[in-house]
Amino acid sequence: xxxxxxxxxxxxxxxxxxxxxxxxxxxxxxxxxxxxxxxxxxxxxxxxxxxxxxxxxxxxxxxxxxxxxxxxxxxxxxxxxxxxxxxxxxxxxxxxxxxxxxxxxxxxxxxxxxxxxxxxxxxxxxxxxxxxxxxxxxxxxxxxxxxxxxxxxxxxxxxxxxxxxxxxxxxxxxxxxxxxxxxxxxxxxxxxxxxxxxxxxxxxxxxxxxxxxxxxxxxxxxxxxxxxxxxxxxxxxxxxxxxxxxxxxxxxxxxxxxxxxxxxxxxxxxxxxxxxxxxxxxxxxxxxxxxxxxxxxxxxxxxxxxxxxxxxxxxxxxxxxxxxxxxxxxxxxxxxxxxxxxxxxxxxxxxxxxxxxxxxxxxxxxxxxxxxxxxxxxxxxxxxxxxxxxxxxxxxxxxxxxxxxxxxxxxxxxxxxxxxxxxxxxxxxxxxxxxxxxxxxxxxxxxxxxxxxxxxxxxxxxxxxxxxxxxxx
Numbered sequence: 032x033x034x035x036x037x038x039x040x041x042x043x044x045x046x047x048x049x050x051x052x053x054x055x056x057x058x059x060x061x062x063x064x065x066x067x068x069x070x071x072x073x074x075x076x077x078x079x080x081x082x083x084x085x086x087x088x089x090x091x092x093x094x095x096x097x098x099x100x101x102x103x104x105x106x107x108x109x110x111x112x113x114x115x116x117x118x119x120x121x122x123x124x125x126x127x128x129x130x131x132x133x134x135x136x137x138x139x140x141x142x143x144x145x146x147x148x149x150x151x152x153x154x155x156x157x158x159x160x161x162x163x164x165x166x167x168x169x170x171x172x173x174x175x176x177x178x179x180x181x182x183x184x185x186x187x188x189x190x191x192x193x194x195x196x197x198x199x200x201x202x203x204x205x206x207x208x209x210x211x212x213x214x215x216x217x218x219x220x221x222x223x224x225x226x227x228x229x230x231x232x233x234x235x236x237x238x239x240x241x242x243x244x245x246x247x248x249x250x251x252x253x254x255x256x257x258x259x260x261x262x263x264x265x266x267x268x269x270x271x272x273x274x275x276x277x278x279x280x281x282x283x284x285x286x287x288x289x290x291x292x293x294x295x296x297x298x299x300x301x302x303x304x305x306x307x308x309x310x311x312x313x314x315x316x317x318x319x320x321x322x323x324x325x326x327x328x329x330x331x332x333x334x335x336x337x338x339x340x341x342x343x344x345x346x347x348x349x350x351x352x353x354x355x356x357x358x359x360x361x362x363x364x365x366x367x368x369x370x371x372x373x374x375x376x377x378x379x380x381x382x383x384x385x386x387x388x389x390x391x392x393x394x395x396x397x398x399x400x401x402x403x404x405x406x407x408x409x410x411x412x413x414x415x416x417x418x419x420x421x422x423x424x425x426x427x428x429x430x431x432x433x434x435x436x437x438x439x440x441x442x443x444x445x446x447x448x449x450x451x452x453x454x455x456x457x458x459x460x461x462x463x464x465x466x467x468x469x470x471x472x473x474x475x476x477x478x479x480x481x482x483x484x485x486x487x488x489x490x491x492x493x494x495x496x497x498x499x500x501x502x503x504x
Contacts, residue, residue, distance in 0.1 A: 241395075
């Protein structure tokens with residue numbers, strides 16, 4: 032049975048599985064690192080111990096998520112040598128240095144200050160500890176910068192020459208790093224990380240508000256999360272629109288698949304809301320459409336012509352159904368995020384932000400939405416680039432290592448088993464930490480009062496909303 036499977040397809044499935052698991056953690060920790068820096072800065076500025084309580088509460092969750100992200104990323108990187116050695120050989124002169132820059136800048140910065148951030152609160156001065164927290168937050172952003180630069184070059188390759196041996200040789204590093212799709216992809220991804228974190232923080236705050244409406248920590252984190260979503264969700268929609276226009280310019284076939292446009296439209300293309308793309312027949316089944324709306328969105332004109340997949344050789348088509356539905360999942364969840372932002376703004380104006388159970392349940396339901404949206408966006412981006420690893424220049428079928436299907440299948444099954452056991456246990460532990468009350472600590476100043484000691488003074492213990500004490504931070 033294993034001999035009948037395709038080694039290239041299995042290698043793609045293995046990389047997709049491992050990178051999907053990995054992407055979950057950076058999409059959370061990028062935003063969470065910034066949130067921790069904001070919390071500590073607010074505590075130092077206002078002296079309110081609730082910010083210190085929340086900092087300690089989320090710090091342990093950040094440490095676990097960061098650790099799982101590092102481990103899953105290391106495992107993923109080995110596949111360049113095992114399953115994708117031809118790609119590593121040909122694209123290595125470009126991709127290799129970009130990955131090395133990420134290690135030399137972001138990873139060293141994070142590793143150098145992470146220990147101070149996690150364990151130095153009572154060992155170094157407040158200023159140095161805050162600097163360490165800021166350094167970790169900046170490190171996560173720099174890491175995203177280099178990784179997205181490498182990925183964006185694969186989407187819109189420029190600044191290179193192809194040597195006689197087929198290798199991509201750097202010719203202009205600035206052009207490579209700041210390739211045409213990189214600025215749009217960076218903004219879109221960072222906004223997605225901030226939204227993912229805000230949704231999780233908001234869901235945790237809403238969970239505790241349903242159990243203890245007067246919990247100061249729950250009220251603070253819920254208010255901050257809803258405020259962040261209200262600001263970032265509209266910006267993300269704008270960034271996504273600009274990213275889509277950039278993709279239309281440089282990867283029009285991907286947009287054709289996203290829009291479900293099998294046929295060209297000379298006098299305005301419809302917006303396909305829902306359909307079942309039939310790639311074999313080259314048409315949509317059961318389509319629900321808005322006439323000419325796609326031309327209005329992509330070309331800002333109702334009658335603007337748009338080309339379809341009928342203008343492209345079939346061997347260059349991506350898997351249309353996957354791209355089509357992944358894009359709609361991402362957009363649908365983005366619309367729900369905007370709705371949550373608007374409802375929370377209305378509740379804030381009406382002074383019902385903390386005592387409206389329906390809003391709190393909505394926020395809890397949206398807690399995982401950021402993770403699903405970033406995975407759907409990644410699927411849209413990567414599957415939409417097929418059948419290429421380096422768009423238009425290096426095909427996926429020509430990038431894979433000369434491996435037999437059984438070897439790839441066995442390693443894929445091993446990854447699935449180990450990942451679900453190890454990372455499943457880690458996620459369950461994080462959820463357990465989130466179920467604890469956000470207000471915990473040791474003896475110190477009265478809660479809500481400024482902290483006047485020269486050093487960092489731990490917060491006092493308070494009754495737990497779920498009847499336990501200790502261990503939450």
